[in-house]
Amino acid sequence: xxxxxxSVIQTSVLEAIGDPALRAYVAWVPILAEDTGAPxxxxxxxxxxxxxxxxxxxxxxxxxxxAGILGLPEGWPAWDVYLAYPPGARWDDEPPAPAFWRHQLGxxxxxxxxxxxxxxxxxxxxxAGG
Numbered sequence: 001x002x003x004x005x006x007s008v009i010q011t012s013v014l015e016a017i018g019d020p021a022l023r024a025y026v027a028w029v030p031i032l033a034e035d036t037g038a039p040x041x042x043x044x045x046x047x048x049x050x051x052x053x054x055x056x057x058x059x060x061x062x063x064x065x066x067a068g069i070l071g072l073p074e075g076w077p078a079w080d081v082y083l084a085y086p087p088g089a090r091w092d093d094e095p096p097a098p099a100f101w102r103h104q105l106g107x108x109x110x111x112x113x114x115x116x117x118x119x120x121x122x123x124x125x126x127x128a129g130g
Contacts, residue, residue: 005104016120024053026047026052073110084122087126
Protein backbone atom coordinates (compact mmCIF):
# COMPACT_ATOMS: atom_id res chain seq x y z
CA UNK A 1 0.00 0.00 0.00
CA UNK A 2 2.78 2.47 0.79
CA UNK A 3 4.21 2.16 -2.71
CA UNK A 4 0.74 2.61 -4.19
CA UNK A 5 0.19 5.69 -2.01
CA UNK A 6 3.51 7.14 -3.14
CA SER A 7 2.45 6.70 -6.77
CA VAL A 8 -0.87 8.41 -6.03
CA ILE A 9 0.91 11.37 -4.45
CA GLN A 10 3.23 11.67 -7.44
CA THR A 11 0.60 11.43 -10.16
CA SER A 12 -2.51 12.95 -8.57
CA VAL A 13 -0.83 15.61 -6.46
CA LEU A 14 2.68 16.59 -7.48
CA GLU A 15 2.17 16.22 -11.24
CA ALA A 16 -1.25 17.88 -11.03
CA ILE A 17 -0.22 20.84 -8.87
CA GLY A 18 2.63 22.87 -10.31
CA ASP A 19 2.75 25.35 -7.42
CA PRO A 20 6.42 25.69 -6.37
CA ALA A 21 5.28 26.30 -2.78
CA LEU A 22 4.06 22.71 -2.55
CA ARG A 23 6.52 20.40 -0.84
CA ALA A 24 6.39 16.67 -0.16
CA TYR A 25 8.27 15.23 2.80
CA VAL A 26 8.34 11.48 2.36
CA ALA A 27 9.27 9.44 5.42
CA TRP A 28 9.86 5.74 4.95
CA VAL A 29 9.59 3.64 8.12
CA PRO A 30 10.33 -0.08 8.67
CA ILE A 31 6.90 -1.42 9.61
CA LEU A 32 6.51 -4.65 7.65
CA ALA A 33 8.80 -7.69 7.94
CA GLU A 34 10.20 -7.03 4.46
CA ASP A 35 11.21 -3.46 5.44
CA THR A 36 14.79 -4.44 6.22
CA GLY A 37 16.57 -1.29 5.12
CA ALA A 38 16.25 2.18 3.69
CA PRO A 39 14.25 2.44 0.47
CA UNK A 40 16.08 1.47 -2.68
CA UNK A 41 16.29 3.50 -5.88
CA UNK A 42 13.16 1.91 -7.35
CA UNK A 43 11.15 2.93 -4.30
CA UNK A 44 12.50 6.48 -4.30
CA UNK A 45 11.72 6.70 -8.01
CA UNK A 46 8.01 6.48 -7.18
CA UNK A 47 8.16 10.18 -6.24
CA UNK A 48 10.79 11.75 -8.50
CA UNK A 49 9.43 15.30 -8.15
CA UNK A 50 12.14 17.82 -7.23
CA UNK A 51 9.86 19.25 -4.51
CA UNK A 52 10.08 15.97 -2.60
CA UNK A 53 12.53 15.30 0.22
CA UNK A 54 13.07 11.78 1.56
CA UNK A 55 13.73 10.52 5.06
CA UNK A 56 14.44 7.07 6.48
CA UNK A 57 13.15 6.63 10.04
CA UNK A 58 15.05 3.48 11.00
CA UNK A 59 14.15 3.95 14.68
CA UNK A 60 10.39 4.10 13.98
CA UNK A 61 10.01 7.40 15.83
CA UNK A 62 7.46 8.99 13.52
CA UNK A 63 4.65 6.39 13.69
CA UNK A 64 4.30 6.80 17.46
CA UNK A 65 4.70 10.57 17.38
CA UNK A 66 2.08 11.06 14.68
CA ALA A 67 -0.29 8.46 16.14
CA GLY A 68 -0.78 10.79 19.10
CA ILE A 69 -1.05 13.93 16.99
CA LEU A 70 -3.62 12.30 14.70
CA GLY A 71 -5.60 10.78 17.57
CA LEU A 72 -5.22 7.22 16.33
CA PRO A 73 -6.59 4.42 18.50
CA GLU A 74 -4.20 2.67 20.87
CA GLY A 75 -1.93 0.31 18.96
CA TRP A 76 -2.37 1.98 15.54
CA PRO A 77 0.98 3.33 14.32
CA ALA A 78 0.78 6.29 11.94
CA TRP A 79 2.17 4.85 8.74
CA ASP A 80 0.78 5.06 5.26
CA VAL A 81 -0.65 8.45 6.23
CA TYR A 82 -0.70 11.60 4.11
CA LEU A 83 -0.70 14.89 5.98
CA ALA A 84 -1.27 18.42 4.69
CA TYR A 85 -0.05 21.61 6.34
CA PRO A 86 -0.72 25.18 5.28
CA PRO A 87 2.08 27.39 4.01
CA GLY A 88 4.07 28.75 6.94
CA ALA A 89 3.20 25.92 9.36
CA ARG A 90 5.79 25.76 12.14
CA TRP A 91 7.11 22.60 13.64
CA ASP A 92 8.63 23.23 17.03
CA ASP A 93 9.32 20.43 19.53
CA GLU A 94 6.53 18.40 17.97
CA PRO A 95 4.76 18.80 14.66
CA PRO A 96 1.37 20.51 14.83
CA ALA A 97 -1.84 18.78 13.86
CA PRO A 98 -2.24 18.83 10.08
CA ALA A 99 -4.90 20.91 8.36
CA PHE A 100 -6.22 17.59 7.02
CA TRP A 101 -4.95 14.09 6.45
CA ARG A 102 -5.74 10.86 4.66
CA HIS A 103 -4.63 7.27 5.18
CA GLN A 104 -4.46 3.74 3.88
CA LEU A 105 -4.89 2.09 7.29
CA GLY A 106 -7.71 -0.28 6.49
CA UNK A 107 -11.04 0.32 8.19
CA UNK A 108 -9.94 3.25 10.33
CA UNK A 109 -12.82 5.75 10.27
CA UNK A 110 -11.09 8.70 11.98
CA UNK A 111 -10.13 10.24 8.60
CA UNK A 112 -10.93 9.49 4.96
CA UNK A 113 -8.92 6.99 2.97
CA UNK A 114 -6.48 8.41 0.44
CA UNK A 115 -8.10 9.55 -2.79
CA UNK A 116 -5.53 11.36 -4.90
CA UNK A 117 -7.90 13.68 -6.73
CA UNK A 118 -9.75 14.70 -3.55
CA UNK A 119 -6.44 15.19 -1.70
CA UNK A 120 -5.15 17.38 -4.55
CA UNK A 121 -8.34 19.47 -4.52
CA UNK A 122 -8.00 20.10 -0.80
CA UNK A 123 -4.31 20.97 -1.23
CA UNK A 124 -5.14 23.51 -3.92
CA UNK A 125 -7.55 25.19 -1.54
CA UNK A 126 -4.99 25.11 1.28
CA UNK A 127 -2.30 26.64 -0.95
CA ALA A 128 -4.74 29.36 -2.00
CA GLY A 129 -5.26 30.29 1.64
CA GLY A 130 -8.63 28.59 2.00
